[in-house]
Amino acid sequence: MATRPLKVAIVHDWLYGGGAELVVEQVHKLFPEAPIYAAFATKEWRQRLDNKVVTGYLGWWPLNRLHKFLGPLRILWYTHLKFDGYDLVISSSGAEAKSIKVPKNTVHVNYCHAPTHYYWSRYNEYLDHPGLGPLDWLGRLGLKVLVAPLRKWDYKAAQRPDYILANSSHIQKEIKKYYGRDSTVIFPPVYMDRFQKLENQKLERKGFLISGRQTPYKRFDLAVKACTRLDFPLSVIGDGPDNKRLRKMAGPSITFLGKVSDKVLEEEFASAQALIFPGLDDFGITPVEAMASGTPVIAYQAGGALDYVIPNRTGMFFARQTPEALEEVLKKFDASKYSAPAIAVHAKKFSAETFREDLTKFLKSII
Numbered sequence: 001m002a003t004r005p006l007k008v009a010i011v012h013d014w015l016y017g018g019g020a021e022l023v024v025e026q027v028h029k030l031f032p033e034a035p036i037y038a039a040f041a042t043k044e045w046r047q048r049l050d051n052k053v054v055t056g057y058l059g060w061w062p063l064n065r066l067h068k069f070l071g072p073l074r075i076l077w078y079t080h081l082k083f084d085g086y087d088l089v090i091s092s093s094g095a096e097a098k099s100i101k102v103p104k105n106t107v108h109v110n111y112c113h114a115p116t117h118y119y120w121s122r123y124n125e126y127l128d129h130p131g132l133g134p135l136d137w138l139g140r141l142g143l144k145v146l147v148a149p150l151r152k153w154d155y156k157a158a159q160r161p162d163y164i165l166a167n168s169s170h171i172q173k174e175i176k177k178y179y180g181r182d183s184t185v186i187f188p189p190v191y192m193d194r195f196q197k198l199e200n201q202k203l204e205r206k207g208f209l210i211s212g213r214q215t216p217y218k219r220f221d222l223a224v225k226a227c228t229r230l231d232f233p234l235s236v237i238g239d240g241p242d243n244k245r246l247r248k249m250a251g252p253s254i255t256f257l258g259k260v261s262d263k264v265l266e267e268e269f270a271s272a273q274a275l276i277f278p279g280l281d282d283f284g285i286t287p288v289e290a291m292a293s294g295t296p297v298i299a300y301q302a303g304g305a306l307d308y309v310i311p312n313r314t315g316m317f318f319a320r321q322t323p324e325a326l327e328e329v330l331k332k333f334d335a336s337k338y339s340a341p342a343i344a345v346h347a348k349k350f351s352a353e354t355f356r357e358d359l360t361k362f363l364k365s366i367i
């Protein structure tokens with residue numbers, strides 16, 4: 001007797017762009033017929049996911065323009081979704097999507113990007129920088145008043161999945177710390193083909209590079225200060241709320257490139273002596289993209305970087321988040337000791353193909 005195919009649903013917090021969305025895209029490749037429930041989604045992501053996205057009333061105007069303010073409504077929406085008849089539900093979440101309730105015979109696997117930042121590990125950072133512009137004061141007030149009950153709710157919601165997957169060893173520890181749950185590490189997918197073009201492998205390497213959204217917790221200031229003091233060339237890619245402050249502290253050896261085209265980004269990654277990654281990140285897609293280009297990474301010794309930076313093989317660590325600690329490592333760094341092909345091979349451990357293989361293997365072990 002033939003076995004019927006699994007009936008699968010996918011659930012995600014919101015679809016706007018970023019590393020978390022790439023997880024959803026790869027799960028969609030494994031289960032192309034599965035509906036994808038999300039609180040909000042852009043037109044681009046609806047198309048990328050073959051119009052399988054289901055948003056409900058939270059995706060309608062004007063609510064779709066107010067997503068940062070709608071945490072309680074997201075909780076209400078996710079907890080009232082129905083999954084009768086489904087064999088497997090995969091939630092991808094760093095916020096409310098993990099809170100779904102499934103029938104007794106349905107398996108719920110949660111891919112956890114991080115315990116909800118604004119309740120737990122980055123609570124103080126969100127108080128300092130809510131990211132709501134002129135309504136920052138309201139965000140601070142709301143977070144202070146509601147954080148205690150919302151932490152209780154978030155902890156309870158994290159007990160609902162049957163299995164939890166963590167995107168890094170760091171997040172595995174955070175899940176245990178905040179939720180008291182064991183988890184299995186499956187690294188997120190990094191799209192690296194574009195960073196391995198043959199023509200870019202011939203570029204001359206010179207200077208250091210830092211890339212990403214310029215927000216305070218990314219600690220771009222450490223790289224700018226250290227390279228300014230040492231008079232080392234540093235190219236800064238990206239933009240963000242910290243840009244003006246960074247420019248004020250930068251010396252003549254610092255070049256701000258702003259937002260760049262894909263072609264320029266690929267060339268910069270392939271021609272840098274090393275990428276500097278000074279923040280504490282849950283995983284960190286950008287450093288792995290740099291490695292796919294054969295570029296070593298100089299990273300703060302914490303967070304997701306512990307899973308992919310191998311000292312003196314794929315990069316170096318600095319132990320304290322201070323300009324002085326980074327300066328010491330930059331002075332010791334010798335680009336000639338690193339093999340670009342070997343670093344690129346190491347990066348494949350974090351490819352989209354590897355993610356699909358690892359997830360498939362895990363699902364077969366539990367179903």
